[in-house]
Amino acid sequence: MTTPVLRVNDLRVHFFLDEGLVRAVDGVSFEVHPGQVVGIVGESGCGKSVTMKAILQIVEPPGRIVGGQILFQKDSGAAIDLTRLSPKGAELRAIRGAEIALIPQEPMAAFSPVHSVGEQIIEALTLHERQWRPRGPRLSRAEARSMTVDLFRSVGISMPAERIDAYSWQLSGGLRQRAMIAMALSCRPRILIADEPTTAVDVTTQAQILNLLRDLQRQHGTAIVFITHDLGVIAQMARYVVVMYLGRVMEQGAVEEIFHAPKHPYTRALLKSIPSMNVPPRTLLPTIAGSIPHPLGRPRGCPFHPRCPDAIPGVCAERVPALRPIGSTQLASCFLYNRDEASEP
Amino acid sequence: MSATRWLLEVRRLKKSFPIRRGWNRKVVGAVAAVDDVSFTIREGETLGLVGESGCGKTTTARCILRAMAPTSGEILFRAADGRVVDLAPLSRAELRPLRPQIQMVFQDPFGSLNPRMTIFDNVGEPLLVNGLRDRRARLERVADLLELTGLRPEHMHRFPHAFSGGQRQRIGIARALATEPRLVVADEPVSALDVSVQAQVLNLLLELQQRLHLTLLFVAHDLAVVKHISDRVAVMYVGQLVELATAEAIFRHPRHPYTAALMRAVPVPDPHAPSGDVALAGEVANPANPPAGCYFHPRCPFTIEACRTEAPPLREIEAGHFVRCHRADELVLAGVGAEPARGAHGVVDSRGSQREDV
């Protein structure tokens, strides 16, 4: 097994609101290996976006990382804990963008409307040029421009030389997202964080973007952390899946195991409840009872227990199950698979 | 499909928005958001209206609701008293007595309820404005409606902020049902909801429809959801209806290349399912400046010369199966779960990619 390029260890991000404490991320651990696509999937309030922000160290106050580590494996071999770095320091800035890049959900908001798209990528390139050429001549504007044109071509934008002078608002949703991917790839990051990159685009465009990401991933061997609420997208994209619910990891494992042999009751229920193209029409779907609790009113014990059909009385409501291995790569945090732990006093 | 009579018949509906330029807002052109759309909805059935953003499905729905006035065409509605009324030319005042019979379920559960009114007032509003002045009677009716949609009637004096997205959507459905409408237009009613809540709301709509014999126009972009709930499905592309058939027929044997591509583009929640290569090249055409001939031809893998020049008409190629494609008769396209098949000139392989060998 390779050394993971990113290791998130018992990450805790809490939000200190006037109304109370929100444990948005509460003990999340997973690993990302080089060239692997890890999907983080969950519903609203599950903490997937906050996890992403914590990795990039862009959690806004009143949120704060209160515990855990985010270990990033540098080329040189030393792993650094990103939570120890100053969020505005030079060291973190060098990693962010260059080593870990983000593809946001809404590229419209990510591009400045007053500079052309190409301009912004050229700027990113010149800022991070030292990543490629620690020594040597400075990157000239013409070089940066031609690199940007190449990038645009590589993400499948037709007429790249003309399109780089366009402003973000002149591009269609699909093109904008492609330009965003070009920007994220501009510094050849080792980890790409894709935060719901296809939620804002149409199905046919989504298929194109997903294909593009798959191809680029194969070409460059970039590790991708793919965050989405769409189980279909996850199944098509990820090799390893982390299922989150209310700030905790419910289950994680290889994509086949999660989709074909889900262990956690939440994962099982979630998979059954999605209307699928292969389910007979106009039949009632199995549902998960109740709704996602308000972040301020998180249940005691296992966060899923009030909605869980298999909850063990007196156990699940009292204690929080730890994430334990089941099988070769699969882990689940559920007392059903930890009878010993469940029966402990 | 039993031959029940139709409740709504849309004939040659057209809605265009003017493009204005300059200081005096001069009209320099028009975008045809809905371009010559015709269909019927039978009593008690669910018609799914699918398409990507900008295809005109929402505009069609809003024209039927008369939240906007259509540019031309007829919207024939069979009112409760048996009369057939054309909604299209009616004025605000003329529409008011008909309003209770056509109601809407909104996409955004957070914006569709008045945050400053309690649930009782929100759900009771249609009752009140339609003449149920007695507060006690209204309280009873709202309690019944909340129970019907799976909510606790004792919560009716709470404000919307106390409810989750799924619960608010139930409240929205309760409000839509308050006046016992004959037609409910649901505009993306589950797309803003979490996966685990989507199923609950879909089930609720299915149950209510059976119990109350509702007629439903279900507008959505999610094909899986549409397949799940619809009796018949209409697919729109750039303001036009490109295919209309029973859900069974359209998903098993789509006859329009766009419908087929749309189906293949939906990611299947199964890692073993083939993840297709690029299903469709290019982007949705600009409705302000659509291509000549068939609007879909620049993206279509089966384009022939006629597609570039001649706009195909919507024709019935089988009983109840309408397609807007020159080559609908010769192409055999893969549906969902169907085995790959050979077309006359196009090949669809098992991975879902299409190659053109014209």
Place this chain on the structure above:
Amino acid sequence: MSVLAPAVPVTAEERVSVASSWRLIWWRFRKHRLALASAVVLITLYVVVLCPDFFSTQDPEATDARLAFIPIQRLHVFDGLHPSPWVPDVAGKRNLTTLRMEWRVDETRRIPVRFFVTGYSYRLLGLVPTRIHLLGAAAADGRARLYLLGTDRLGRDQWSRLVHGTRTSMTIGLTAVTFSVVLGVLLGGISGYCGGPADAVIQRLIELLQSLPTIPIWLALTAALPRDWSPQQVFFAITVILSLVGWTTLGREVRGRFLALREEDFVLAAELAGASQGRIIIRHMVPTFLSHIIATSTLAIPAMIINETSLSFLGLGIRPPAISWGVLLQEAQNIQTVALAPWLLVPGAVVILSVLAFNLVGDGLRDAADPYSQ
């Protein structure tokens, strides 16, 4: 490690569930300590506005040239160890070279200050005839007087005049803004709801009004007021003039809200329910932006107060014998007075205090006005 859910008592959750928007706004406003304190200041000022005579120690119009320019008497709260407020007496002697009265504080002669003493007669709230005043000097000979803020060049008691000036200035601010709100909501509402040509005409009118230089306009308008108008007529005219120019900002705000609200789903829902246009506006749209309008108007009051003060200061607004903060400050117009009788600047401090208080309350309201935003 066990993770406990934050203890949200069911009762608290229930309380939030049934809380109306006004209650939510109040809960949010309550968190701004400064705004809350400012609200207390404003309430105090408006209590003064309701019955200025009760708070006066003397008749604000009573002149006595022999008592000119008495400085501020320091109010002592304790007499020895007893809580018994008093002020030192002042003794005046005319300086024979400058011919000005020079006042010396005589700490040995103490004038006791008492609550609810009898003084000049007035009508409480304009109805109840009474002679009771909140504060007053209780002296045996009846000659002893209380000059909490000194006197002006005509020997009028500055405190009592300030209290009466507060009534005029604070009322003008409030009424002018009320007129502006009426105009702004009406015209802005028509503009936003109807759109089309009405919108275009009203927007051009707002642009025209906003591009006019305000001071010359005010000067012209107020100079045009007939000289023989009674103080009440002048007061009313000034209010109208202030609001004619002041409604534009509010009009724009209301129009913006209407435009945004027209697109809201819940407004469409009301329309589809069959509600009439009037009902949609009154029941669904107005309550939604009312809190915003209140916040904006609160922020508009200080501008009105400053405008009135400036006009009166220039001698164009409220004219003596009527009293307003601007009129009072007029007394402190020349540098000589300021140097010799700096206490005449106290009304300026009150203007600053009230303007600050309005701004802070307005800011607090604005932040609290939309309780549903995150």
